Amino acid sequence: MNLIRRWLEILNTMCNGRFSAEGNAFRRDINGLRALAVTAVVLFHFNIGGLHGGFVGVDVFFVISGFLMSGIIARGLQQGNFSIFAFYWSRAKRIIPALIVVAAILLVLGWFFLAPNEYKLLAKHARQSLYFLSNISYLRESGYFDSASHSKWLLHTWSLSVEWQFYLLLPILLTAVWKFFPGKKAMIFVHLIALACSFSTCLWLTNTSQQQAFYLLQSRAWEMLLGGLCFLLVSELKLSLIARRALESGGLFLIVASIFSLESSDAWPGFLALLPTIGAVMVLAAKREDSLWSNNRITKWLGTRSYSLYLWHWPLVAGLFFFYQQDNTLWITGAILLALLMSELSYRMVEQPVRRGLQQSSLPRAVASLAGLVILSVSAAQFVVNKDGLSDRMPAEIIQMIEKAQIGNNPRGGECLAKGVPCVYGGPDIKAIIIGDSHASALVTVAQGVLSTPEQGIYFEAAPGCLPVPGLNIREHFSNNHDDPCIHMKEQLAKTLETEMSQVPLIIINRTSMYPLGYNGIDQTLKRKPQAYASTPVDEPSSDSLKEFGQLYIEGACAMAKKRPVYLMRPIPEMKVEVPDAVGKEMLLGSPRDFTLSREEYKARNDFVWSIQDQAHEQCGVHILDPLPYLCDEKVCYGSKSGEPLYLDDNHLNALGGRLLAPMFSKAFSSMPYMQVHVRAAEANQPTPSISPPKA
Structure with a gap:
């Protein structure tokens, strides 16, 4: 008391x-x-x-x-x-x-x-x-x-x-x-x-x-x-x-x-x-x-x-x-x-x-x-x-370089990607479906550019930071609610694949490694949270989270492959710098150089995704699209070449970089049934940086 x-x-x-x-x-x-x-x-x-x-x-x-x-x-x-x-x-x-x-x-x-x-x-x-x-x-x-x-x-x-x-x-x-x-x-x-x-x-x-x-x-x-x-x-x-x-x-x-x-x-x-x-x-x-x-x-x-x-x-x-x-x-x-x-x-x-x-x-x-x-x-x-x-x-050549580097591949990104709504690129004769996130948006017009005639087209569905795999959720960063373009896109995509164009080949393009492993940006000292999860978000990758992700990814790809050819694209190399700014900075300082990523660094980042894509190929015959022969040589992948940036930022290809992948899409389309394609002369005649593919 x-x-x-x-x-x-x-x-x-x-x-x-x-x-x-x-x-x-x-x-x-x-x-x-x-x-x-x-x-x-x-x-x-x-x-x-x-x-x-x-x-x-x-x-x-x-x-x-x-x-x-x-x-x-x-x-x-x-x-x-x-x-x-x-x-x-x-x-x-x-x-x-x-x-x-x-x-x-x-x-x-x-x-x-x-x-x-x-x-x-x-x-x-x-x-x-x-x-x-x-x-x-x-x-x-x-x-x-x-x-x-x-x-x-x-x-x-x-x-x-x-x-x-x-x-x-x-x-x-x-x-x-x-x-x-x-x-x-x-x-x-x-x-x-x-x-x-x-x-x-x-x-x-x-x-x-x-x-x-x-x-x-x-x-x-x-x-x-x-x-x-x-x-x-x-x-x-x-x-x-x-x-x-x-x-x-x-x-x-x-x-x-x-x-x-x-x-x-x-x-x-x-x-x-x-x-x-x-x-x-x-x-x-x-x-x-x-x-x-x-x-x-x-x-x-x-x-x-x-x-x-x-x-x-x-x-x-x-x-x-x-x-x-x-x-x-x-x-x-x-x-x-x-x-x-x-x-x-x-x-x-x-x-x-x-x-x-x-x-x-x-x-x-x-x-x-x-x-x-x-x-x-x-x-x-x-x-x-x-x-x-x-x-x-600024010197005129730097301004011209930056302006050229900032030309993207998709002028309809605000209309199609940002809202997660379906769009058609090209004509009404749909020859392929492309789905994914902003990496898909950066390349859809490149794929359209290799179609044989203006009447042929690409059916496109994508949303920012969105992985179209059933059972996988995206972190709060992308706001999981029905106003989210990712959720809207996935709901629409499920209907599309069931009721429309049931046998049209499907190409899946994503910044895939980001989802199980987290971002891979300039600052490597901070932990990167995986951006996709099945039931509970995790703060860092674990053997359980990777196993769960891999199973759902393979199951999703194989489910889509039951009715149509499915093509999984390997991840685009992620640079360590904002490439146009970095090139401009080096020019301004009087020491221009190209920015690259070593093959070893790419492999360390993307080995897991490659392994589950390979498993999907073995289990259900999905096809693999590999951009590395067109973006890399035997030792490095190029963010810029001869002073010309190939990226809009550190991970999205710009118009110049995207054109390097036109032969990849041309080869893929040529293997699809009932399609005869070629790289259009207008595309083929445009100069692109010369990158020698690795020797076999």
Whole structure:
């Protein structure tokens, strides 16, 4: 009973006490948390030390921000001198100047090194970062952990946007509550309700749309509200030294354990995000400023420069990938040292002097100056966007190369592929059916081009990221619902194969290895989740998942082959770079070269798919189409040849690359019953890169 009474007294003290007056004082424990968080993020992004969960540093930052912001607002309201404008102004002085400098320097460097489409994308991201809406932009584009992320030089500003959106709303909410219900209890109640709503949203979105859960304020606000609740409940709490040490040790353990044990493939955020955030709360509640880990020169330096270090490290990570040096230890070491140097320069030459200058100027003049800089920066970025990346600044041969490389094979992709609806390419005399995903879409017109007469045609059904195998589902990334073009296509395909063109030959073209093994993009350090599953999604391939996939794939192919000839196409080689951009970059740097993939790398990636395709051939006589003799020589497969890209990106053939496969389709059609085909003269006479097939 005495223990219960004691806890009730503590709770009453926490809810009725006054807010601490020490809020603006420098706290070494908070600075230490900043140092720990930024170190985890930097080492994670540079792929150092096996810190696969280093991304949780951002979640620690969110807790710290909530703790400090709720403290500033609560103390100001209690003292009767809180100003929403002054709150916004203090945040703007802290965040915007260094962000402008980073964006401006990247735009200047991009002028010299980036292709027009890359430069336009950088300018768009710079604009959205200065609007503090970059989290919305990145949500619409792709995932934080995917390979394309390294081409986004300002990707890390998503967290600044989330924080700024929180800063805009929190003082308005708390001021309104204080006006009608002044006191600590009401503020605690509001924090609890808002935290519960945000955390519930986070859990729901993590299970239904993980990208939204990652990027949106409504699913991230709970982390900052948790920090605010920590301030409100423990700012006056008196604990023994033993209790404080235990809290601090436990909190640090949770954070460090998260950094070392979590993976980018884990469902994030969600319940797992409780580990680092509760850990941060425990360290804040302990309020131990004399700990060795937080009270040393290195930690103090990292903590005070944490914002600048966070701003500068990611562009340098992206730079390593830009120059294909992401695995070069010497380059990585140099990039980390440069990040430390740039953070010091930014802290001393931007953060501190600008803040002092704005503080010393009259408020109207200071606000006008900072607003003018923002407007100028946004206008410059918008100008680059409006001018499509200022292509005139590039040598004409590079622009011509990029424009030529971006010519795809299928001008009807938006009509047919994107919606998963059937289309006919050519005339009404259907000679073959082609099904699959975007790889099928990239080659259907090549197949049509070898038909003998305009009256002959190809019946086409495909959808993005879709494997037309009964019993296999596609991951949430492609949104399994009846609005999904993949589901629509598979339902339509089942009817087509049963009721129409029952004996017409069927060609299946897919990025097949992606489905059992996951993506094979530029960044090889991240786990790749298999994109197809029978019953339950898996985070990485296993012997059971591969066996299950293989059985269903073979059964599906053989079921289709009962009534018609079926042709399975081997996977197209997946390059390690976005080929047109890579070729243009090398031309810009004055060192043009071709980009290739070794046969050994292709084999390692696609051995499993080849084996199950061979089994299907042996079991039920399906035919195999092999593109390698037309895209590869004995040692390598070509992404570009003589400076001419053969790909639209890293895995889709462009018009030039697709034409290399015309003989493959011609040979296949010639073997089909009742078909006489040839490569049209118009196709045959067009020049294509010369790639010698391997010797028999």
